[in-house]
Amino acid sequence: MHKSSVSGKLRVGSQLVEGGTPCLLFEAVRGREGATKSWRCVSWNPSAERGVLAHEAHGGMDRWVKWVERLLDVAACSHVVESGEPSLTELHCQLGGTESWWQATAVPRGEGFALWLKDVTEARRKDSKVREALERALEREERMVAEAEFRERFIGVLGHDLRNPLSAVMVSAKALCRQDSLTRFQQELGQRIESSAGRMSKMISDILDLTRARQSGGIPLFVMPMQLSTLCQQVVGELSAAAPERCILYDEQGSSDGVWDSERLAQVLSNLVSNALEHGGEEVPVIVRSYPHGDMQALEVHNPGSPIPGDRLATLFEPFQQGCTRAGDGRKRRGLGLGLYIVKELVQAHGGQVSVHSTEEGTTFTVLLPRDSRQALAVNHAQQEKLLGMEEEETAVR
Template sequence: MSLLQWSKRWLITVLILLIYLLGCSLTLSVDRLGHHTEESNLSIHLVRLIINPVMLALEQNHHQLTSPEVQENVRSLAEEQGIQLSYVGLDGTILFSSDPSSQGEHIHLASALHYDLNHAGHANYGEDVVDMAFPVLHASDGIQIGNAIFTIPKAMVTVQPSSTLPYLVAGISIIIALILGILLLTMHRKIHKRLLSPVHILQHHAESILKGQYDKPIHYKHTDEVGELYAMFDLMRTEIKYLSEQRTKQEQAQKELITNISHDIKTPITTVKAYIEAILEGMCADKETLMEYMRIMQTHTDKTAQLVEDLLLHALQELGQISVEPREVYSGPTFEAMLGSFGHAVRLKGLTYETPESVPNVLIRMDTTRLEQVLANLISNALKHTHRGDTIRVHTELRADQFIVTITDTGQGIRAQDMPFVFERYFRGQSSPVSRHVQEGTGLGLSICKNIVEAHGGRISFSSKEGQGTSFQFSLPVC
């Protein structure tokens, strides 16, 4: 059932109940006019107001009722109130009375005591007085010690009915019914205006989002529950818009990645092919020229293999399946061998390559192949940001059960606006006027490094200052 249908049915039901309320009020008024009796107008509140002073004096002085002065005081209070009092013990003996002659007599408690005003009125039906009994309690422990029987003129405790009261009640009931009806109609209008209409508007916004239209803001002018719903819905729209933009950017980046890798792979393959054709055509006159051709082909083949490896790791990273198989090895000989293998490539570029004189020899659980890829990517990244004459320095140390490797270069550094995105996939930075070759590569290397290091339980970070160089650091837990 829709909210609109529910509100209509609710309104009809309440209106029917109001009509019943009005009918019941009129019926009650007519019934009160036709069945009014004198006993029904006796007021227990008036009784209590009249007897309270006498009851107070009796409870305070019950242990001294044998004293003539106390008896006279109580009789005077009863006479002032216009009533008569008989104080009866629990055995039915009259211990004190406004009529001294009745003191000492015995009464039948079951028939003489009337604690209920209506029963007392019926018992004294047709008489001008009513005999009303009240228990007398001990002041200290609250135990009943007797009963006080008051003989009170009915005229003193009878509430005279007003002939206009039933009509007044009926009039008030009609006014209340009208007010409730107006309130219900106002509530129905408010529900439609403040709840149903906003929900319909929100439905249109949801349909727009389903169609991919995320740019239209969602506003609501009231700060109530519906306003909070609108605010959350607009936050959801903003988040969906952001995710859609990110997905579009990622798809575009993937397309660019495929294009770049295709171009990067095509270039070395074309070069290798050209040199193979030259060899086949007999253009190598001597062994030295042949070896030079072979070295060039090897360089381009290594570059192609690295691109294919990056592409494979990227695909595995997308699937969350980069294979890391750590084994316990000693860091000293392992890292010395890995760092030594990069020296020739760095020096070939005309850079100074500094490695640690000794590597801390501790037991580490690591995948040697994957960590060699991390070092290769970080050193290759440093080569892209340096020029002939710069320095690439590798430092190793132990710190708080962590084996830490730091790779520092004195190159061009990273621009401040690029730093938040360094470890994101596909990000390659922007070319600076001084270094136009910074964009070389696929933009996957540092993302892959982060994934591999974290798979080993370590962390990777960097610091850089544009124009002064960059330092990458990663840590591995020691066994």
């Protein structure tokens, strides 16, 4: 046993002195009336010194011992000596910027007691990491719940609180334009209101799709057997009527039967053709083609015009991106830059892929779709479930 510089050695059995478990010996410091004022360490075994010195920042054994003396509960230690019953506690030491935890068992020895020590620092640090991981997981879960609630409110505002009054504006503008008594100026004003409301409605739809695409569930699809050629003819007809000054051609080649979401594919084609109309000059046609491509179905939209710069091709399908800042006729482009991003998300949701090829001869967007998208929907659902499981496991590990 080593003597403390404070007091002489307290004699105990040799097993205690030479034991491999760190041990400190304490004696009472008495007041004038014989009451115990405090407990003072009088010696320790080599194992205790080796254990403490492992925490070098504690500044040596004497300093650490004085710290322990201040941590001891005087009344509790006195009870151990008086009752003859051991007591278990834990000491948390902070010296030199280093923390250590010790499981301490006080065992009565004569008029003092022996304090057997077990270094549990690593265990407590692991416990602390587990607690921190749990706290992070709870914070993450609360944040995800808050974000989900915000998205729901956001979608609700867009889908109901904004769309309903906007629909009223569009219906009123259409009714106004049908009035025979309107002057030419009033007719143009009504058409302008209707056109602007239509653009606002399109922006709202794009933002809704962006929000859904960023959620774990993605954009929902409702697939059924259909003919892509019939859909192409319908969309081309609608866009031609909306832009009578432009030429939109449709070239159908081979069979176009498949199982897809007709409304979402109409949105894909409408976005691609609208993009082509904005980038191409008014004197050149936009060409839509559908044809079999191996066991896939291909859909192409081509417009002559200047090529898209290479640095923009890499981010063309990202949200809020524009292929060019101005349309082919020099007019500044309008919109949020979500059209091609939504095209990519809808095509991928079908299990397909979309690509772009842009040269001096023009720009061509090519969509490849599996004949039956039901399998892709099942795979997407399984991947989402797996991703959620991996996120939960990662949270538990952290």
